[in-house]
Amino acid sequence: MDKFTILTGLASLFGFMIQVFDLFPKFGRARQIVFLLLVGVFVGSLLRAIDPSSVRFNFQFTGLSILIAILAIVIIGFLIVAAFSSDINKRNEFYTIAGIGFGAFMVVLFFGMLFTGMIWSPDLEKQKVSISELNTLAERALQNRDFERAIMHYRTIESRVSSDDARLKLVREKIRQMELQELK
Numbered sequence: 001m002d003k004f005t006i007l008t009g010l011a012s013l014f015g016f017m018i019q020v021f022d023l024f025p026k027f028g029r030a031r032q033i034v035f036l037l038l039v040g041v042f043v044g045s046l047l048r049a050i051d052p053s054s055v056r057f058n059f060q061f062t063g064l065s066i067l068i069a070i071l072a073i074v075i076i077g078f079l080i081v082a083a084f085s086s087d088i089n090k091r092n093e094f095y096t097i098a099g100i101g102f103g104a105f106m107v108v109l110f111f112g113m114l115f116t117g118m119i120w121s122p123d124l125e126k127q128k129v130s131i132s133e134l135n136t137l138a139e140r141a142l143q144n145r146d147f148e149r150a151i152m153h154y155r156t157i158e159s160r161v162s163s164d165d166a167r168l169k170l171v172r173e174k175i176r177q178m179e180l181q182e183l184k
Contacts, residue, residue: 005049008042015039019083020095032084064112071108075101131157131167138174147182151175 015035018024024031075098082094129137138153158171 002045002049005042005045008038008045012038012042016083022088022091028086035083062116064108064116068105068109068112071101071105075105131160142178147178151178151182154178 012035015031015038018031019035022028078094078098078101082091082098085091085094134153134157138150138157141147141150141153154171154175158168158175161168161171
């Protein structure tokens with residue numbers, strides 16, 4: 001990040017604090033405009049800093065991801081409504097609801113990731129390796145006479161190819177041959 005992005009980020013945080021604690025009540029409307037402008041400049045500079053060619057989305061829609069997205073949208077909605085509320089009591093209520101929502105969000109996120117294994121999974125790591133790379137790894141394991149590892153790589157290939165793929169028959173035959181050779 002460059003200095004401009006850091007500076008606008010800090011200014012946005014400072015503006016948010018001014019908005020939350022209702023400092024300078026005479027300038028309420030102007031304060032909101034300046035705050036939104038600073039947030040927009042900060043988000044814009046962050047997006048400008050991201051290299052589009054390096055961004056790859058490997059996202060799968062699951063019940064957990066949809067629940068997390070809905071909770072995040074609701075929390076952000078309450079924060080926006082609170083930021084634009086002129087009544088101090090309503091604003092505090094909206095911030096309280098957003099805080100409770102954030103707590104619920106963190107609980108759902110923690111337990112959801114814990115039970116679905118999304119924090120780290122060997123299966124996710126295996127899918128980062130292509131089929132041709134798995135084939136190379138299997139061949140290397142065969143050269144080292146490590147049949148167990150070669151079978152593991154071929155089984156991974158077997159699980160990734162579709163049932164009508166021509167390679168499936170070849171992979172199954174290689175697995176059968178290695179299993180027989182391993183018994184010798």
